[in-house]
Amino acid sequence: MRPEADERGRGCVVKTRRRPLQVVTVALAAAMLLSACDSADDGGGDGGDPTKLTVWMMGEGGEAQNAFLDEVEQQFRTKHPNTDVVVQYVPWLEAPKKFQAALAGGEGPDVTELGNTETQGWAEQEALADLTDRLAGWAPGQDILPDLVKNAQLDGKQYGIPWYAGVRAIFYRTDWFAEAGVQPPKNWDELVQVAKAVQAKKPGTYGIALPGNSELPFYSFLWGAGGEIATENGGTWKSGYTSPEARKAVTFWTDLVTVHKVAPPAAAGWNEVDARTQFATGKAAMAFAGSWQQAAMLKADPELSKVWGTFPIPGPDGGPAPAFAGGSDIAIWEDSKAKDVAWDYVTVLLEKQNNKKWADSLSFFPVYKDLVGSGYNDDKIMAAFAASMRSTKLTPMTPKWVEVSRNKTVTQVMNSSIMKGQKTVDQATADAAAEIESILNAK
Amino acid sequence: MTDVTTERPAVPVPRWSRGAGRLPYLLMLPCLVVIAVLLLWPLVQIGVMSLYDLDSVRQVRGDREWPWAGLANYRDILTDPFFHTVLRNTVLFAAANVVLTMVLGTLVGLLLHRLGRRMAAFVGACVLLAWATPALTGTITWKWIFDDTNGLVTWLFNALPDGLSRSVFGRADWTGYGWFNAPLSFFAILTLVVVWHSFPFVAVSVLAGLKSLPPELLEAARVDGAGPWRVFRSVTFPLLRPVFGILVVLSTIWDFKVFTQQFVLAGGTQDRPTFMLSIYSYATAFSPPPKYGLGAAIAVVLTVILLVVTGVYVRALLRQEEL
Numbered sequence: 047m048r049p050e051a052d053e054r055g056r057g058c059v060v061k062t063r064r065r066p067l068q069v070v071t072v073a074l075a076a077a078m079l080l081s082a083c084d085s086a087d088d089g090g091g092d093g094g095d096p097t098k099l100t101v102w103m104m105g106e107g108g109e110a111q112n113a114f115l116d117e118v119e120q121q122f123r124t125k126h127p128n129t130d131v132v133v134q135y136v137p138w139l140e141a142p143k144k145f146q147a148a149l150a151g152g153e154g155p156d157v158t159e160l161g162n163t164e165t166q167g168w169a170e171q172e173a174l175a176d177l178t179d180r181l182a183g184w185a186p187g188q189d190i191l192p193d194l195v196k197n198a199q200l201d202g203k204q205y206g207i208p209w210y211a212g213v214r215a216i217f218y219r220t221d222w223f224a225e226a227g228v229q230p231p232k233n234w235d236e237l238v239q240v241a242k243a244v245q246a247k248k249p250g251t252y253g254i255a256l257p258g259n260s261e262l263p264f265y266s267f268l269w270g271a272g273g274e275i276a277t278e279n280g281g282t283w284k285s286g287y288t289s290p291e292a293r294k295a296v297t298f299w300t301d302l303v304t305v306h307k308v309a310p311p312a313a314a315g316w317n318e319v320d321a322r323t324q325f326a327t328g329k330a331a332m333a334f335a336g337s338w339q340q341a342a343m344l345k346a347d348p349e350l351s352k353v354w355g356t357f358p359i360p361g362p363d364g365g366p367a368p369a370f371a372g373g374s375d376i377a378i379w380e381d382s383k384a385k386d387v388a389w390d391y392v393t394v395l396l397e398k399q400n401n402k403k404w405a406d407s408l409s410f411f412p413v414y415k416d417l418v419g420s421g422y423n424d425d426k427i428m429a430a431f432a433a434s435m436r437s438t439k440l441t442p443m444t445p446k447w448v449e450v451s452r453n454k455t456v457t458q459v460m461n462s463s464i465m466k467g468q469k470t471v472d473q474a475t476a477d478a479a480a481e482i483e484s485i486l487n488a489k
Numbered sequence: 490m491t492d493v494t495t496e497r498p499a500v501p502v503p504r505w506s507r508g509a510g511r512l513p514y515l516l517m518l519p520c521l522v523v524i525a526v527l528l529l530w531p532l533v534q535i536g537v538m539s540l541y542d543l544d545s546v547r548q549v550r551g552d553r554e555w556p557w558a559g560l561a562n563y564r565d566i567l568t569d570p571f572f573h574t575v576l577r578n579t580v581l582f583a584a585a586n587v588v589l590t591m592v593l594g595t596l597v598g599l600l601l602h603r604l605g606r607r608m609a610a611f612v613g614a615c616v617l618l619a620w621a622t623p624a625l626t627g628t629i630t631w632k633w634i635f636d637d638t639n640g641l642v643t644w645l646f647n648a649l650p651d652g653l654s655r656s657v658f659g660r661a662d663w664t665g666y667g668w669f670n671a672p673l674s675f676f677a678i679l680t681l682v683v684v685w686h687s688f689p690f691v692a693v694s695v696l697a698g699l700k701s702l703p704p705e706l707l708e709a710a711r712v713d714g715a716g717p718w719r720v721f722r723s724v725t726f727p728l729l730r731p732v733f734g735i736l737v738v739l740s741t742i743w744d745f746k747v748f749t750q751q752f753v754l755a756g757g758t759q760d761r762p763t764f765m766l767s768i769y770s771y772a773t774a775f776s777p778p779p780k781y782g783l784g785a786a787i788a789v790v791l792t793v794i795l796l797v798v799t800g801v802y803v804r805a806l807l808r809q810e811e812l
Contacts, residue, residue: 142777146546146779149546149547149550150546150549150550151550152550164777167777167778170545170778171545171546171547171779172545172547173546250664252665259756259759309665310637310638310664310665310666310667311665311666311667311670312637312638312665312666312667312668312670313665313667314667314670315637315667315669315670315756315760317756324638329638445778446778448777448778449777449778452776452777453758453772453776453777453778454761455759455761458759459759459761466667466670466671
């Protein structure tokens with residue numbers, strides 16, 4: 047009977063091995079909750095100034111950012127001398143979990159930064175305070191780019207104030223272009239020719255690092271061709287993906303992989319970071335990236351700045367194509383007990399000169415019309431982005447959009463299924479249009 | 490804690506006084522409380538949540554009402570054709586992985602048993618390293634190995650003679666090949682990673698079982714002229730049946746709810762054609778917009794499937810013990 051005794055012993059080992067793990071998990075979860083708890087709630091609810099204002103900033107911070115935020119705090123404290131501003135950095139990838147935990151636990155920041163594609167989603171979750179009246183009564187707010195303002199609205203109410211913005215353009219290797227004797231392309235045909243020429247000149251590299259599994263760079267091609275994602279008419283959404291314009295864009299985008307082969311089959315699975323990394327590590331001649339991603343690319347290769355240039359994503363027949371304006375909003379947390387003071391902080395943060403200084407430090411654009419309009423034309427990198435900033439477009443303005451974009455990833459699936467050879471353009475666009483309409487029109 | 494109960498029969502049976510009768514239960518109490526709080530409570534919670542329409546954190550927090558959904562969440566899932574794809578993926582993947590893990594683990598266990606001391610220690614250490622590697626780190630490493638541009642596998646395939654590669658696979662240039670593009674090749678890689686992670690446990694358990702077998706039995710069989718396969722089939726396997734039974738149950742549970750490896754290899758929750766139940770549940774519950782009720786219902790379905798499968802196994806196991 048020895049085997050049995052042996053067996054029982056092992057069962058025991060397995061059990062005790064698993065239980066401590068769960069204890070650890072719960073302990074960690076408890077610790078996270080606790081640390082989320084101590085972040086606020088010392089705001090005095092008695093009408094006086096709170097002793098502390100908690101501000102969440104995205105990313106890791108840095109010297110320039112810290113110095114800037116210290117300066118903002120000084121300016122803010124001339125009005126609220128007794129309020130201490132506590133800035134906490136939240137890594138971008140952690141933010142959704144941190145927000146969810148803060149919301150579930152009932153404790154969060156007073157002011158927070160958040161990605162401008164997320165604002166509607168969190169507003170829908172009632173995480174953010176309604177700022178409609180405050181924005182209307184604040185003079186500088188009227189100069190903010192209208193598309194950005196609209197993008198932070200849900201059902202006509204304002205839940206975020208645009209803070210900085212940026213668009214995607216194409217980064218390219220100036221040295222490889224010179225070797226192949228080509229110029230930055232001005233339209234779609236040239237883009238293909240240039241990519242082929244450089245790829246032929248540099249064997250083992252890709253003409254263009256195409257992020258087949260992301261949506262925002264693709265929208266520039268869609269909008270450039272005159273297509274639309276979805277439009278609303280009398281409360282019903284209709285997807286534009288089956289239109290000839292949209293199909294032309296989808297065909298062009300996927301042909302880069304399947305027909306022209308200037309991007310590899312693996313590109314069907316690349317997101318923007320994957321694709322950008324190909325460029326930064328010297329494996330691709332062109333890549334889509336935002337101006338703010340320069341630092342990340344230079345981390346991979348500091349020498350890159352000597353040999354890179356940018357040009358706007360071209361439209362089919364020339365001229366920059368419309369681009370989606372990504373960036374960040376500033377919002378006030380719905381659970382904050384010091385919303386008035388928080389708003390004062392927001393207005394200092396968004397004061398025009400502060401806004402420009404901050405945007406510059408991140409290689410983004412400020413959000414004010416008068417500030418974006420000039421001053422970038424001589425900048426080797428920023429000029430191309432400034433050109434695209436003049437014609438931005440938005441993804442469909444409905445809280446249901448986030449399901450299309452983030453959960454079902456309809457556009458990404460549409461494009462990558464064609465690149466993988468699983469569907470034809472006609473099938474894929476028809477399927478995507480049907481799915482978008484069923485999601486956006488759900489009751 | 491478990492030791493106390495399992496070893497009790499070994500001590501001379503005490504006279505059952507009232508106090509002694511309660512003592513073991515008293516000693517087990519802390520353990521039971523921990524289990525109840527950590528295992529049962531979340532389970533109950535999931536079950537309850539699956540019956541409501543939950544799509545906001547405010548509801549989870551208790552600020553908002555929980556609209557009663559009854560079995561609507563379950564109906565939505567079970568009538569969704571996508572669920573059938575997910576279920577098929579899960580079952581086929583689990584079946585393939587359990588079989589491969591068991592076969593490979595058993596073979597390595599037998600090998601370890603036959604090897605000399607030093608070699609066994611060396612191979613054992615190598616095998617255990619795979620087991621000791623955390624799922625996350627191990628999977629990231631595998632993802633690098635299959636990287637489309639700089640990965641080892643891409644490099645190896647590129648190193649094949651062009652003619653050979655073209656005649657076998659139809660292509661000579663593998664740079665930029667999408668290893669994760671087709672669902673089948675994705676699942677093949679996922680299987681590789683999961684089996685790599687889980688066969689060492691099987692190997693070591695089988696080895697422990699083998700060590701406990703009386704060597705005379707195996708020798709007698711061999712003297713009678715039985716070959717290695719016959720020895721395994723007629724002597725080793727029947728003696729170790731309980732070990733294999735437990736291992737199959739554990740492997741089934743693990744392979745049914747593979748999550749980390751898939752999440753990392755697929756780069757998140759975007760690759761819907763390769764969804765399996767656990768990642769489907771996660772994506773439904775937590776990808777924006779959150780649908781906690783629906784996600785919970787999927788988790789319950791997964792749990793029920795596991796309970797049924799393991800229940801059948803354990804029953805079969807117990808019945809064999811009785812014989």
